[in-house]
Amino acid sequence: MTRLVNFYTEREHYILGGGFILLLIIAWESVPHLVALPRALSLFFTTPSKVWETFYELLVRNEVQAHFYVSATEFLLGLGLAILFGLPLGLIMGRSSVMDAMFDPYVTALNATPRIVFLPLLILWLGLGIWSKVMIVFIGAVFPLLINTYEGVKNVDRVLVNVVRSFGANEWQVMKMVVLPNSLLYIVVGLRLAIGRAILGVVVGEFYGATKGLGAMMARAASAYQVDVVFVGVAIFMAVSLIFTLTVKKIESKLTRWRPEAVKSF
Amino acid sequence: MVPYIQAKNLNLTFRPKNRDPVTALLGLDLEASQGEFLSLVGPSGCGKSTFLNVLLGLLKPDSGDIRLNGNRITGPGQERAMVFQEFGLLPWRTVQANVELGLELKGVAAATRRQRSAELITLVGLNGFEQHYPHELSGGMKQRVGLARALATDPDVLLMDEPFAALDAQTRDLMQMELLQIWDRAKKTVLFVTHSIEEAAYLSDRVVIMTARPARTKSTIKINLPRPRDYEMRLSAEFNDIKARIWETLKEELMTRSAGDGS
Numbered sequence: 207m208t209r210l211v212n213f214y215t216e217r218e219h220y221i222l223g224g225g226f227i228l229l230l231i232i233a234w235e236s237v238p239h240l241v242a243l244p245r246a247l248s249l250f251f252t253t254p255s256k257v258w259e260t261f262y263e264l265l266v267r268n269e270v271q272a273h274f275y276v277s278a279t280e281f282l283l284g285l286g287l288a289i290l291f292g293l294p295l296g297l298i299m300g301r302s303s304v305m306d307a308m309f310d311p312y313v314t315a316l317n318a319t320p321r322i323v324f325l326p327l328l329i330l331w332l333g334l335g336i337w338s339k340v341m342i343v344f345i346g347a348v349f350p351l352l353i354n355t356y357e358g359v360k361n362v363d364r365v366l367v368n369v370v371r372s373f374g375a376n377e378w379q380v381m382k383m384v385v386l387p388n389s390l391l392y393i394v395v396g397l398r399l400a401i402g403r404a405i406l407g408v409v410v411g412e413f414y415g416a417t418k419g420l421g422a423m424m425a426r427a428a429s430a431y432q433v434d435v436v437f438v439g440v441a442i443f444m445a446v447s448l449i450f451t452l453t454v455k456k457i458e459s460k461l462t463r464w465r466p467e468a469v470k471s472f
Numbered sequence: 473m474v475p476y477i478q479a480k481n482l483n484l485t486f487r488p489k490n491r492d493p494v495t496a497l498l499g500l501d502l503e504a505s506q507g508e509f510l511s512l513v514g515p516s517g518c519g520k521s522t523f524l525n526v527l528l529g530l531l532k533p534d535s536g537d538i539r540l541n542g543n544r545i546t547g548p549g550q551e552r553a554m555v556f557q558e559f560g561l562l563p564w565r566t567v568q569a570n571v572e573l574g575l576e577l578k579g580v581a582a583a584t585r586r587q588r589s590a591e592l593i594t595l596v597g598l599n600g601f602e603q604h605y606p607h608e609l610s611g612g613m614k615q616r617v618g619l620a621r622a623l624a625t626d627p628d629v630l631l632m633d634e635p636f637a638a639l640d641a642q643t644r645d646l647m648q649m650e651l652l653q654i655w656d657r658a659k660k661t662v663l664f665v666t667h668s669i670e671e672a673a674y675l676s677d678r679v680v681i682m683t684a685r686p687a688r689t690k691s692t693i694k695i696n697l698p699r700p701r702d703y704e705m706r707l708s709a710e711f712n713d714i715k716a717r718i719w720e721t722l723k724e725e726l727m728t729r730s731a732g733d734g735s
Contacts, residue, residue: 365556368525368556368560369554369562371548372528372530372548373577373578374578383562383573387564464605464606464607466607
């Protein structure tokens with residue numbers, strides 16, 4: 207008995223969290239068994255088991271994979287470009303007041319604008335293929351990365367810069383030894399935000415104008431009242447977002463080993 | 473003979489944006505000979521730290537001349553190293569990596585670096601803490617790392633900017649004794665900025681008293697106490713006489729300073 211109690215107290219957090227999820231799924235599954243849904247309503251209703259069945263079917267028909275592949279390509283290309291531009295630009299703007307003054311109006315204006323307003327133009331210019339989505343993902347993800355990097359650089363401890371300078375460091379060494387390690391945590395937080403924005407970009411972009419991709423699959427299914435297919439899309443996006451969030455969190459705690467514990471978790 | 477360290481008529485004014493300019497140094501003259509332990513005391517904010525930073529090569533004076541061994545100082549150099557007030561340790565580097573910082577920037581090979589840092593970590597008594605991060609250390613231990621880091625590149629001149637100000641009284645006493653032992657062996661020239669008259673009198677060959685801002689040297693008091701000095705010496709009548717003399721000179725400046733604060 208005590209062993210059972212110990213088992214529970216050690217894992218209480220997970221047991222309660224997982225148990226509650228399980229409970230909700232069971233409740234959802236049992237709704238049609240408990241109440242008789244009117245025909246009109248049952249058209250919009252589905253159960254976890256049906257969603258799972260549909261998912262399996264789509265897998266067998268190789269449909270999910272094809273859509274997933276398109277969405278993943280858009281996501282990775284857009285995010286990659288955002289990292290490629292956002293990081294260096296943030297570093298440079300943080301260190302050089304000239305560059306800061308030149309780029310700041312654009313960054314501020316574009317960051318304040320909802321990125322979706324560019325979507326009609328992008329689709330007009332780049333078509334319904336992946337590149338209009340890659341661009342919307344890029345526009346969404348680049349700003350959190352750029353701005354967080356910039357903030358990290360700006361928040362560098364001036365004393366530490368002086369310390370390395372006093373030992374003869376040049377600007378590049380100051381960057382490598384102080385500015386970059388000091389900004390890393392900001393950059394990772396920026397990355398976390400950027401990933402969220404990128405996924406949002408993929409979904410909205412594909413809802414609005416695409417023939418392939420998970421978003422397009424969901425939009426088409428919704429207009430055909432295929433609620434199960436829509437839920438398959440929701441579940442995939444949920445899983446992907448969750449995996450990314452947890453991975454970045456892991457990276458974060460790896461990078462901040464040198465920090466006191468209290469600061470680590472926020 | 474040319475003095476080892478010679479500052480002549482140094483002037484420096486800070487001109488921060490949207491603020492009134494602050495004159496930190498006004499015609500400052502100062503000399504130190506090789507191997508000397510020289511303390512600078514003066515009202516807080518008088519420009520002592522500014523002077524150390526000029527000597528370190530991080531700040532450029534507006535006018536005047538500052539030389540080390542006859543060579544004009546125009547930037548940081550390997551013959552000078554600073555022990556910073558708030559330790560200035562890189563928080564993402566271990567004790568060992570912090571100590572090796574100067575050697576790394578000098579381009580010293582990793583194996584040599586390791587050997588040298590091990591020696592210094594032993595010297596300051598931090599064996600067993602090589603792989604600790606600064607946040608895991610106490611204040612006294614952090615400043616030991618700061619001292620080891622400054623000594624690692626084997627500089628001729630050690631600049632110390634209120635190095636023990638952030639430490640508790642007992643740790644401070646201990647660090648002072650250890651510093652004297654290290655100085656005695658390594659024979660460096662030390663320029664030591666402090667607020668504590670007692671600390672200045674205990675450690676130094678000479679104590680330079682600075683005026684309230686803008687800083688000039690007001691007077692210099694030679695400390696003719698025998699070395700090696702020990703803690704008991706601080707209880708002697710002679711030591712108290714010296715402290716009283718420093719205090720007398722400093723008092724006027726503190727008065728000026730507090731009168732100035734009222735405006």
